[in-house]
Amino acid sequence: MNWPKADPIGWCDPFCVFTNNGKEYKTTHDNNTSEPKWEETFTVVSDHQPLEILCFDWDRIGDDDFLGKFSINLDDFCDATTNKNIKFDITLEEEYLTKKKIEEKPAAVVLTITNLEKKKKEEEERLRREEEEKRSNESMIANARKEAMEEYRDELHEFAEEGLKEKLRPIQLTLMKWTKCNDYHLIYSSDIDELSCETISSLLSSISNCMILILDTAGNLFGIFAPSISESCSTQFTLFSLKGSQGPLPIKFTPLSPSDSLIQISPTKNVILSVKNAFTIALNDQSFIDSSFSSNFASSHPFESTTLTGKVNPNKFSIRCFFALQWY
Numbered sequence: 001m002n003w004p005k006a007d008p009i010g011w012c013d014p015f016c017v018f019t020n021n022g023k024e025y026k027t028t029h030d031n032n033t034s035e036p037k038w039e040e041t042f043t044v045v046s047d048h049q050p051l052e053i054l055c056f057d058w059d060r061i062g063d064d065d066f067l068g069k070f071s072i073n074l075d076d077f078c079d080a081t082t083n084k085n086i087k088f089d090i091t092l093e094e095e096y097l098t099k100k101k102i103e104e105k106p107a108a109v110v111l112t113i114t115n116l117e118k119k120k121k122e123e124e125e126r127l128r129r130e131e132e133e134k135r136s137n138e139s140m141i142a143n144a145r146k147e148a149m150e151e152y153r154d155e156l157h158e159f160a161e162e163g164l165k166e167k168l169r170p171i172q173l174t175l176m177k178w179t180k181c182n183d184y185h186l187i188y189s190s191d192i193d194e195l196s197c198e199t200i201s202s203l204l205s206s207i208s209n210c211m212i213l214i215l216d217t218a219g220n221l222f223g224i225f226a227p228s229i230s231e232s233c234s235t236q237f238t239l240f241s242l243k244g245s246q247g248p249l250p251i252k253f254t255p256l257s258p259s260d261s262l263i264q265i266s267p268t269k270n271v272i273l274s275v276k277n278a279f280t281i282a283l284n285d286q287s288f289i290d291s292s293f294s295s296n297f298a299s300s301h302p303f304e305s306t307t308l309t310g311k312v313n314p315n316k317f318s319i320r321c322f323f324a325l326q327w328y
Helices: 116-151 153-179 197-204
Strands: 014-020 023-026 051-057 065-072 082-089 108-114 184-189 208-216 221-228 232-234 238-244 247-255 262-265 271-275 279-282 287-289 297-299 319-327
Touching: 065 082, 065 108, 153 184, 153 208, 153 238, 153 247, 184 197, 197 271, 197 319
Parallel strands: none
Antiparallel strands: 014 023, 014 051, 051 065, 082 108, 184 319, 208 221, 208 319, 221 238, 232 262, 238 247, 247 297, 262 271, 271 279, 279 287
C-alpha cells in the first residue's frame, strides 16, 4: 500500500523477493499500482533471525528498480495460530521517499502470518476432540440401545423363539430324534444379544444340550448339537445342515474318526466356536468351512448340496444370524 511511483509512464509494478533456508522466493508483479495485491502463499522456516523482504519495481526492459525493504521477526508470531492483516512499513530508498501517492503515510505491505506447526497441532487436537465426541455419542447410543434391549430382552426372546419354532416346525421331529429331547428354549440370538466371543463363550459353557444354529448371508442354515461344550472338549456331537441350495433338507454328518470330535470355544480371540475339520465361526466375516470337511465327515444323505460340503458357497462365509438353543 502507498508504494512510490517508479515508472516514467504509469506508476509502479511491485513485487517482493526474500531468501529463507537457502531458497529464494519471489512474488509475481502487480501492474501499474500503488496498492499491490498478490494473494500468494509462501511456507518458510523460522531460523530465529529477522526475515528480510526486498521490494522492487518490475521493468520489462533492463534491471528491476530496488525500492526498499522491510524485516519480519517470525518469532514474534509464534503464540497465535494466525495473525491477520499485519502491516509492515517499507524502508524506502531515499530517491523514492517523495514519490509516494500520499507523502505523509509510509509505504507498506500487509501480510497474514500463520504458524503452521501450531495450526497442525490445533487441527490434530480438533480432530481428536471430534473423534472423542463421536465415540462418546456412539457409546451413549449403544448404551441406550443396550438398556432398551435389556428391558425388553425376555419379550424379544419369546417373540424370536416363536418365529424360529414356526420356521423349524417342518423338521421338528427330525431335530427331536437327533437331540433325544422334546422341545427347546431360545437362549441366544445375535439379532437381540451382543455378538461377542466373550458373551457367547460364557453362555455356551454354562448350559447342557446346546444346539448352535448358523444362518449365513446366502440363506444356508446349519449347526451342531452337543450335550455339553467347554473351551476345548472332545465330545459326542451332532453336526447337521438344515437348509441349502435345494431348500429345507435335514442332513446329519458323522465324524469318520473319533479324534475329529473336538469342539473349541475361545473367549479371548476372534473365534466364537470351532469344530475340528468342519467349520470355524468367527467375527468380522472370517468364518469358513474347513476344506477337508468332506473327507472327515460322512453324510446321512447321498445327494446333499449344502454349504458344509462346499457345493454351495466358497470356503468363507458371512454370518447373518447366530442362535443358541437349549433342548430339554
